Amino acid sequence: MTRRNFLEQGGVAGGILAMAASCERADQKAANDLASLDAVETAARIGAGEISAKEAVEAAIDRAVRIDRKINAIAFKTFDAAREAAGTRSGPWAGVPTFIKDLDDLVGVPTGFGSRAFPGYKGRAQTPLIDAVLALGVVSLGKSATPEFGLTATTEPKSAGKTRNPWDTDHSTGGSSGGAAALVAAGVVPVAHASDGGGSIRIPASCCGNVGLKVSRNRYPEARPELAGPVTIAVHGVQSRTVRDTAAVVAALEVPPEVSGLPPVGLVTRASERRLRIGLFTAGADGLPVDAEVVEATRAAAKLCENLGHAVEEIALPFAPGLSEAFLLYWAKYAEVAVVKWEEGSGLKRNGLAFENFTLGIIETLEAKREKLPAAIARLQAAEAEFASMFADLDLLLSPVVAAPPPEIGYLDADLPYEEHLKRVVGYAQFTGLYNIVGAPAISLPLSMSAKGLPIGAMFGAKKGDERTLLELAFELEEAAPWSGRRPPIFG
Numbered sequence: 001m002t003r004r005n006f007l008e009q010g011g012v013a014g015g016i017l018a019m020a021a022s023c024e025r026a027d028q029k030a031a032n033d034l035a036s037l038d039a040v041e042t043a044a045r046i047g048a049g050e051i052s053a054k055e056a057v058e059a060a061i062d063r064a065v066r067i068d069r070k071i072n073a074i075a076f077k078t079f080d081a082a083r084e085a086a087g088t089r090s091g092p093w094a095g096v097p098t099f100i101k102d103l104d105d106l107v108g109v110p111t112g113f114g115s116r117a118f119p120g121y122k123g124r125a126q127t128p129l130i131d132a133v134l135a136l137g138v139v140s141l142g143k144s145a146t147p148e149f150g151l152t153a154t155t156e157p158k159s160a161g162k163t164r165n166p167w168d169t170d171h172s173t174g175g176s177s178g179g180a181a182a183l184v185a186a187g188v189v190p191v192a193h194a195s196d197g198g199g200s201i202r203i204p205a206s207c208c209g210n211v212g213l214k215v216s217r218n219r220y221p222e223a224r225p226e227l228a229g230p231v232t233i234a235v236h237g238v239q240s241r242t243v244r245d246t247a248a249v250v251a252a253l254e255v256p257p258e259v260s261g262l263p264p265v266g267l268v269t270r271a272s273e274r275r276l277r278i279g280l281f282t283a284g285a286d287g288l289p290v291d292a293e294v295v296e297a298t299r300a301a302a303k304l305c306e307n308l309g310h311a312v313e314e315i316a317l318p319f320a321p322g323l324s325e326a327f328l329l330y331w332a333k334y335a336e337v338a339v340v341k342w343e344e345g346s347g348l349k350r351n352g353l354a355f356e357n358f359t360l361g362i363i364e365t366l367e368a369k370r371e372k373l374p375a376a377i378a379r380l381q382a383a384e385a386e387f388a389s390m391f392a393d394l395d396l397l398l399s400p401v402v403a404a405p406p407p408e409i410g411y412l413d414a415d416l417p418y419e420e421h422l423k424r425v426v427g428y429a430q431f432t433g434l435y436n437i438v439g440a441p442a443i444s445l446p447l448s449m450s451a452k453g454l455p456i457g458a459m460f461g462a463k464k465g466d467e468r469t470l471l472e473l474a475f476e477l478e479e480a481a482p483w484s485g486r487r488p489p490i491f492g
Contacts, residue, residue: 034059035187035492038242039096042190043137046095053095057086057139060097063188063492064141070490071164073155073173073182075102076110076143091137092252099192101180102143103150104130104223114146114157114176117342117354129223129236132253133193144192145179147414148356149338151331152421153203153402153429154412155179158356162409165207166490167454171406174207176200177239181208184239187492191245195223197234198331199401199432202444206401206457209446209486210239211474213246214432216464217439218260220253231330231380233436242484243474244269246443250467262465271476276395276469278305278460279315284403285324285430291404294456297448298400301458304447304481305398305473318390318397319434323383324426326376327433332366333373335359358425361418380437384464387438391463396473399431401457405450431459440464445474446483 034042034056045051061079068074082097089095105111105123112118126134134140145155145163155163155178163178165171166186173182177194181204184192194201196214205212215235223236240246251267254260280302282295302312339350339359350360366373390397412424435442441464444457462470478484 033492035063037190038240039093039190039245040242040248042096043093052087053089053139054083054086056095057082057097057141060141060189064183067166067186067188067490070169071166071182071186072161073145073163073179073186074099074142075112075114075145075160075179078109078140078142082139082141085139089137089139091135092248094137096136096138096191097141097189098138099142099144099180099183099189100130100133100140101177101193101195102146103176103195104193106130106140106143109143111143112159113338114148114150114159115355116159127223128221130193132221136249136252141189144177144183146177147175148359149335150176150195150197150200151335151362152176152358152412153199153425154407155204156409156412156414158414164409165406165454166488167209167406168452169490171408171454172207172411174204174402174406177204178207180239181205181210181212184208184210184241185488186490187487191238191240191249193236194239195234195236196436197334198327198436199429201237201239202401202432202442202457202459203429205239205444205446206455206459207406208239209455209483209488210241210444211243211246211446212239212444212457213237213250213467213470214435214442215250215467216262216441219250219255219262219441219467221255229330229333230377231437232439233330243471243478246474247471250471265467265471268468268471268475270472271479272469272472274472276305276310276473277393278302278310278312278396278398279390279394280312280398281315281317282400283317285317285319286321288403288427288430290400293450294400294402294404297456298398298458301445301447302398304477308476308480312398315394315397318387320383320386322379323437324430324433326379327437328426329366329369329373329376330380332362336363336366339363356414357416357418358414358421361422364418384438387434387440388463395462395469397461399459399461401431401444401459403428403430405452405456406454435461438464441467441470443470443474445477446486447477447481449486
């Protein structure tokens with residue numbers, strides 16, 4: 001059976017693979033190195049018998065062993081279980097190796113939540129979201145590193161040490177899906193599970209040169225309902241190196257419209273002929289500074305869009321006064337829920353030996369301002385309609401992902417005093433939280449590189465439910481300014 005014969009069979013699963021593979025890149029057809037293949041191509045070769053699932057998994061384990069010594073991106077290894085699972089999985093990506101972010105449980109596997117407070121804890125159940133990810137047929141090699149409870153924009157937890165960027169190990173991978181981003185960028189696996197509560201898919205994608213899509217609220221199956229709250233800000237997804245991998249995940253994981261309340265995306269496989277109206281902004285929220293190199297990269301992305309026939313116009317900032325402060329207060333509630341559950345389970349009081357300065361500090365901020373929380377929630381809820389009104393005259397927004405190129409390791413160190421850490425993370429990650437507040441989709445695309453050879457992403461955002469337009473433009477930009485040939489010094 002040839003690979004094309006395989007792709008043309010298999011119902012829904014075969015349809016996802018067949019349509020996604022229709023935009024196969026020439027460089028992948030010629031590639032012999034498994035590290036360079038994306039998930040769609042890896043699955044196609046396994047299904048066609050060109051390689052076995054065991055070979056794909058064993059090769060990924062070999063890469064993980066070699067590369068993780070340099071980047072420290074794996075929180076827990078499950079290599080033996082992966083070897084046993086290889087060849088037993090079914091689904092459109094049967095046998096494709098991956099990692100699950102260490103904020104979510106896998107039954108029988110340690111979960112550390114990026115914290116020192118949970119030694120010996122193992123997952124007892126899986127969410128419908130994790131079940132859906134595994135139903136793709138992927139084989140998990142373990143857990144990817146994350147900062148404590150995913151609360152900050154770098155991956156340097158005291159529990160497991162600093163995760164390092166494969167482009168330059170003196171620099172951050174971003175957070176909180178920094179381990180996943182580093183493992184994908186370094187070619188250990190083609191895709192890795194990630195999540196985004198304030199930029200945690202898009203920020204690491206920008207830092208590591210990946211594709212990172214935050215989907216609309218309610219697009220995917222339920223994940224961690226105890227953290228939903230009155231405004232659900234966190235969604236799940238993947239780190240990938242190609243648009244087609246990200247598009248295939250959306251098609252496979254999206255729930256029916258009657259469940260999500262959103263228009264279906266379906267499988268996007270190519271650019272659209274439609275020309276878009278794109279609103280550009282580069283100024284910082286609340287007057288915060290933005291690095292000149294990031295502004296230049298964002299404007300270069302805008303120029304590329306104009307050269308492709310899209311209309312780009314500069315717009316006022318879509319950040320209303322007080323929105324960032326309201327988001328921070330609500331964000332602190334996530335930390336409090338996690339720590340209170342630990343206190344209830346352990347019988348101990350929170351302390352600096354179990355938790356990091358930033359976690360304790362953000363909870364103290366909430367405690368000091370708790371009377372303001374109801375008004376903050378109301379402010380966040382009102383923002384959704386305000387944001388939606390922008391799309392009467394626009395199709396997409398374009399902005400930086402973060403306010404600077406990937407910072408040096410230690411810039412957001414866990415031992416920093418809380419106030420300094422807060423000041424730095426708010427300034428750095430000022431662009432991404434808006435989309436979590438309003439529940440709309442946004443994608444980071446690796447369109448630029450800094451003078452020091454570090455990736456700089458461009459973020460495109462859409463109205464709630466319009467992932468299709470984002471993915472169609474992403475395909476067009478990937479073809480017009482290909483990034484597939486760029487590889488970090490640590491790769492494969």
